[in-house]
Every structure is written in structure tokens, then in C-alpha cells.
Amino acid sequence: MKIIRENAPALALIGAMVLFPFAISLLTGEPIDAGTPKFWQGMLAQVFILAVYAISYDLLMGYAGILSFGHAMFFGAGGYVVGILLKHAGWSLPAATLAVILSAAALSLLIGVTALRVQGVYLTMVTLAFAQMMFVISEATDFREWTGAEDGLQSIPVPAWLSPTHQRLTFYFVSLAFCILSYYLVRRITQSPTGRVLVAIRENELRARAIGYNTFVYKLVAMVVAGIMAALAGMMNALWNLNANPNMLATSTTINALLMTIIGGAGTLSGPLLGAAFIHLLGYGLNVAFGPRWPLLFGLVYVAIVLFLPYGFMGAWRSWLLKRRLKM
Amino acid sequence: MTHLLETFSLTRDFGTFRAVDSVNLRVQQGTLHSLIGPNGAGKTTLFNCISAVLPPTHGRVHYEGRDITGTPLHRMTALGIGRSFQITNVFGNVSVLENVRLAVQARHARASYQFWRRADDLSEFEDRAMHALKLVGLAGRERQLAVMLPHGDKRKLELAILLAGDPKLLLLDEPTAGMATEQVPELMATIEHIRANGNRTIILVEHNMNVVMRFSNRISVLHQGRILAEGTPDEIRANDAVQKAYLGGGF
Numbered sequence: 001m002k003i004i005r006e007n008a009p010a011l012a013l014i015g016a017m018v019l020f021p022f023a024i025s026l027l028t029g030e031p032i033d034a035g036t037p038k039f040w041q042g043m044l045a046q047v048f049i050l051a052v053y054a055i056s057y058d059l060l061m062g063y064a065g066i067l068s069f070g071h072a073m074f075f076g077a078g079g080y081v082v083g084i085l086l087k088h089a090g091w092s093l094p095a096a097t098l099a100v101i102l103s104a105a106a107l108s109l110l111i112g113v114t115a116l117r118v119q120g121v122y123l124t125m126v127t128l129a130f131a132q133m134m135f136v137i138s139e140a141t142d143f144r145e146w147t148g149a150e151d152g153l154q155s156i157p158v159p160a161w162l163s164p165t166h167q168r169l170t171f172y173f174v175s176l177a178f179c180i181l182s183y184y185l186v187r188r189i190t191q192s193p194t195g196r197v198l199v200a201i202r203e204n205e206l207r208a209r210a211i212g213y214n215t216f217v218y219k220l221v222a223m224v225v226a227g228i229m230a231a232l233a234g235m236m237n238a239l240w241n242l243n244a245n246p247n248m249l250a251t252s253t254t255i256n257a258l259l260m261t262i263i264g265g266a267g268t269l270s271g272p273l274l275g276a277a278f279i280h281l282l283g284y285g286l287n288v289a290f291g292p293r294w295p296l297l298f299g300l301v302y303v304a305i306v307l308f309l310p311y312g313f314m315g316a317w318r319s320w321l322l323k324r325r326l327k328m
Numbered sequence: 329m330t331h332l333l334e335t336f337s338l339t340r341d342f343g344t345f346r347a348v349d350s351v352n353l354r355v356q357q358g359t360l361h362s363l364i365g366p367n368g369a370g371k372t373t374l375f376n377c378i379s380a381v382l383p384p385t386h387g388r389v390h391y392e393g394r395d396i397t398g399t400p401l402h403r404m405t406a407l408g409i410g411r412s413f414q415i416t417n418v419f420g421n422v423s424v425l426e427n428v429r430l431a432v433q434a435r436h437a438r439a440s441y442q443f444w445r446r447a448d449d450l451s452e453f454e455d456r457a458m459h460a461l462k463l464v465g466l467a468g469r470e471r472q473l474a475v476m477l478p479h480g481d482k483r484k485l486e487l488a489i490l491l492a493g494d495p496k497l498l499l500l501d502e503p504t505a506g507m508a509t510e511q512v513p514e515l516m517a518t519i520e521h522i523r524a525n526g527n528r529t530i531i532l533v534e535h536n537m538n539v540v541m542r543f544s545n546r547i548s549v550l551h552q553g554r555i556l557a558e559g560t561p562d563e564i565r566a567n568d569a570v571q572k573a574y575l576g577g578g579f
């Protein structure tokens with residue numbers, strides 16, 4: 001009972017998301033696997049996937065205080081690994097998923113061991129350099145046969161049961177489950193003794209070392225967990241789009257994670273979740289209303305949010321709660 | 329006579345500038361040993377070399393008869409060496425209790441890697457943290473954010489963090505710096521209590537001469553990176569070289 005009460009908002013949200021496809025179908029009178037219901041299942045599935053990507057970034061930036069400019073490399077790696085294995089190697093999806101996890105772990109260990117030797121801006125630069133390298137490789141014509149070079153890896157054969165086109169509702173629920181599990185996992189980590197050390201590192205790394213923490217190991221753990229999660233999100237993204245392309249590895253994709261995290265509120269897990277929903281849905285809305293000029297307007301919205309809600313949605317919400325409590 | 333800490337020609341250069349110059353310091357078990365000297369004498373740098381914040385350019389550090397030169401910083405608490413910082417150096421955006429709890433948790437490396445457990449369930453850590461907070465007089469403030477504390481309380485928190493690590497040797501770098509004068513005796517009484525009750529050894533850097541003369545068992549005077557004199561408070565007061573170089577005949 002206590003568990004239910006403590007997590008009431010989360011459970012209510014999960015319930016709403018489970019009912020959502022049926023509710024839309026009821027409201028519009030359209031069948032659940034076509035038209036408006038199908039469209040909105042797709043929109044939300046993308047939000048769920050992006051949310052996992054944003055949460056993984058927040059674990060690094062918001063909790064451990066590691067500002068990586070190479071996070072897209074994991075997102076892209078997940079997409080390419082699953083794409084190549086399904087399309088060219090004929091692997092099953094579970095086997096490919098395992099390969100995504102293992103390759104992301106290896107990649108993040110490699111990047112972590114290299115980049116975590118330096119700090120601050122230097123770390124940011126090293127991660128950026130690695131990501132740029134991956135981006136260049138993805139566009140290299142030498143590997144066109146495997147990666148599709150600048151056109152990307154097209155027509156990934158997604159198993160029929162998960163086809164985002166034909167089994168949209170299934171895809172929706174798989175994405176939802178993926179999001180819930182990832183959120184739960186990261187929340188467990190941030191509330192654990194290990195997570196507390198990450199926050200200590202963010203607040204004052206020298207002091208964390210001086211009281212006895214081998215901060216390198218903790219930061220490496222954060223990088224590996226974040227790397228694996230971002231890669232899985234990238235894999236889901238590739239399954240949704242039926243392709244993996246160089247844009248997934250581009251700096252703009254890292255910036256996207258940064259924006260979702262900051263807008264929602266760094267260092268809170270519901271923040272990036274909200275941020276992902278906000279960016280994806282607002283982007284869609286602005287695109288419908290203003291066409292290709294939408295990124296310009298989005299830039300203005302972003303500036304306004306940073307100016308007026310410097311700690312993001314969750315930061316503003318928390319300080320509102322605090323003020324209300326102080327008044328009472 | 330057992331020396332808990334001993335340094336041999338400990339030297340630290342910054343480029344061509346020698347901040348710490350062939351220092352041989354011996355600190356006896358269970359004493360409060362003060363390190364005094366004018367601004368820029370190299371006191372903090374010497375602390376940094378002893379406590380592994382900075383590697384020495386050359387020289388060795390022995391602790392409990394073992395050579396510990398080159399030990400990584402994060403191993404120092406396990407050895408029993410803890411230090412406070414001249415500039416307040418706490419975890420700002422977490423609670424006062426969490427600051428100290430983290431230091432307790434750090435003594436249990438295995439618990440710190442249990443990423444599937446809830447930190448709040450490890451209540452014995454919180455109890456020990458509260459104990460340290462009570463010792464320094466911060467009980468009642470544990471739920472506040474550390475950055476919101478007044479300066480004097482931040483200095484006390486600094487000390488509580490240190491205590492939570494249960495060190496045998498404490499390096500205190502100007503623990504009273506920036507504190508209101510009337511708060512100083514209370515903090516010094518706490519420090520003295522900590523030393524006496526845990527059979528701990530303290531090396532204290534302090535500019536307040538009254539405090540130094542009153543509480544020290546021994547004093548070393550550092551001047552331009554070198555040890556100028558060493559002795560009991562009375563010997564130091566009577567030392568001509570010290571008078572000339574530092575105390576300026578002030579007392």
C-alpha cells in the first residue's frame with residue numbers, strides 16, 4: 001500500500017499512457033490501428049524513446065556533472081548495430097539487442113577511460129572528438145555496403161510482430177515498457193549509495209576524492225550505464241524509423257539531449273521526461289503551424305525558458321511547491 | 329617516542345618556484361602540532377603534499393612507519409588521514425546531513441557500489457553522521473542545504489565531514505578562518521575534545537597566535553618553504569630567528 005501511495009503520480013501517468021490509445025480511439029470513433037489513434041501512438045512512442053535518451057544524458061550531466069558532447073555517438077551506435085545485424089547478418093532481434101548492449105558497454109568504457117582522464121571543458125572536447133570521428137565513419141563511402149554512407153542504412157527488417165507500420169499498438173506498448181523500465185532503473189541508481197556519490201562528484205569532485213571515493217570508477221559506471229541506455233534508445237529509434245542514418249550521430253543529436261534535459265530540469269528524472277515530450281510535441285506543433293521555419297521559433301521558446309525557468313520545468317515546479325509550503 | 333607522521337626532504341615546485349623546500353617534519357602520536365608561518369610560506373602546499381592532493385616534486389612521506397608517498401588521494405581516509413580545506417569545500421546543493429553521511433558511507437566501499445539498494449535504507453550511516461554533527465554543534469541544522477549555512481557553520485560542517493571519516497591524523501587548514509571571533513573558542517574546544525577523546529593526532533595551520541600558543545603541544549615555523557624552527561610554544565616564543573622572520577617581536 002505504501003508503495004502505491006508513494007508512487008501515485010507515476011502510477012497514474014502509467015495508467016493514463018496504457019489507456020491512451022483506447023481513449024483516443026473512443027474519442028475519435030476511429031479504429032485503434034488507423035488514422036488519428038495510430039498517428040498519436042506513433043508520436044508518443046517517439047516521445048518515450050527520446051525520453052530514455054534524455055534520461056540517460058541527465059544521469060551524466062544532471063547527476064554526475066559530466067558534460068559530454070558526444071552522447072549522440074551511443075544513440076547512433078545503437079541504431080547502426082541493430083540495423084547492420086538485422087539487415088546484413090540476419091540476426092534475431094534479441095541477439096541484436098544483446099549485441100547493442102555489449103557494444104555500447106565496450107564503447108563507453110573506451111571513451112570513459114580516455115575522456116575521464118581530463119576534466120571540465122577538456123572532457124567535453126574529447127567526447128566531441130570521438131563523436132565526430134564516428135560521424136565521419138558513418139558517412140564514409142568505404143563502408144557504403146554496410147552503412148549506406150551518407151544515405152544511411154535503409155529498410156531495416158524489423159520483425160513483423162514489432163513493425164511500427166503494421167503493429168503500431170504493439171510498438172507503442174513496447175516503447176512504453178522500455179521507457180518505464182529505463183526510468184525505474186535510473187531512479188534506483190540515483191537513489192542508491194552509488195547515486196549519492198555521483199551527486200557528490202557533481203558538487204565537488206576534489207572533496208569526494210578527499211573523503212575516500214575513487215571518483216574515476218563512479219564516473220565510469222555512470223558513463224557505461226548512460227551509454228547503454230542511449231544505445232538502446234537509438235536502437236528503438238532505428239526500429240521506429242526502419243533506418244539508421246548519420247544524423248543520429250551528429251552533434252545536433254547530442255544538443256537535443258542537452259535541451260530536453262535543461263528544459264525539463266537537470267538532475268531530476270521527471271525533468272528530461274517532460275523535456276522530451278515538450279520538445280517533440282512542440283516541434284511537431286510548430287512545424288504544422290509554421291512549416292520549415294519552426295526551428296527558429298523553437299529557438300525563441302528555448303531562450304525564453306532558460307531566461308524565465310533557469311532550472312527547467314521541474315525546478316520551477318519544486319520552487320513553487322516550496323514557496324507554497326513556506327506560506328502555509 | 330613514536331612519530332605518526334614523518335616527512336623526509338619533502339619538496340614541491342611550481343615551475344621554477346619552490347613552494348615547499350626540503351621539509352623534514354615529525355609529528356608525534358597524540359599531539360596537536362601547529363604549523364605557522366606568514367602568508368605564502370607554503371603551509372597549504374605542504375598539507376597538499378602530505379595528504380596526496382598534490383604529488384611532491386621530491387621527498388617522502390612516512391605514516392605509521394610506512395612510506396605512503398604516491399598513495400592516491402581516495403585511499404587516504406582508509407589509511408586514517410583526513411584533512412579539511414582552507415577554503416570551505418563542502419557539497420553545496422545537498423543537505424548538511426548528506427554531506428556527512430557521504431563521508432561515513434565512504435568508509436564502506438562495498439556499500440557505495442550497491443547501486444540497487446536505497447541509500448535511505450542504510451540508516452546506520454545516518455546515525456553516525458548525526459553523531460558527528462552533534463559533536464561539532466550542528467544538530468538541528470541537518471536538513472538545511474549546505475550552501476545556505478552561514479560561514480561559521482560551514483567551517484563546522486567541514487570538521488564534521490572530516491570526523492565522520494574517523495581519521496587518526498587530522499590536517500586542519502585554518503579551521504577558524506573567517507569565523508566570528510566569539511565562535512573561535514568554541515570550535516577550538518571542539519577540536520581539542522576530538523583530539524583528546526579519540527587519541528587522535530592533529531596538525532593545525534592557524535594564524536591566530538593566541539589559539540596556537542594555547543593549544544599546541546609543538547609548533548613548527550615555516551618560512552619561504554623551509555622549516556625555520558620547531559619546538560614547544562615557549563621555545564618558539566623565545567626563538568630569535570622566529571621573532572625576526574615572522575612574529576616581528578609582537579609578543
Ligand SMILES: Nc1ncnc2c1ncn2[C@@H]1O[C@H](COP(=O)(O)OP(=O)(O)OP(=O)(O)O)[C@@H](O)[C@H]1O
Nearest residue numbers: 342345347365366367368369370371372373374414
Ligand atoms: N597551484 C599553484 N601554482 C602556482 N603557485 C602556487 C600554487 N599553489 C601555491 N602556490 C604558491 O606557493 C606559495 C605557497 O602557497 P601556500 O598556499 O602553500 O601558502 P600558505 O602558507 O598556505 O599561505 P596562506 O597563509 O596565505 O594560506 C605561494 O607563493 C603561492 O603563490
Ligand SMILES: [Mg+2]
Nearest residue numbers: 371372373414
Ligand atoms: Mg594556506
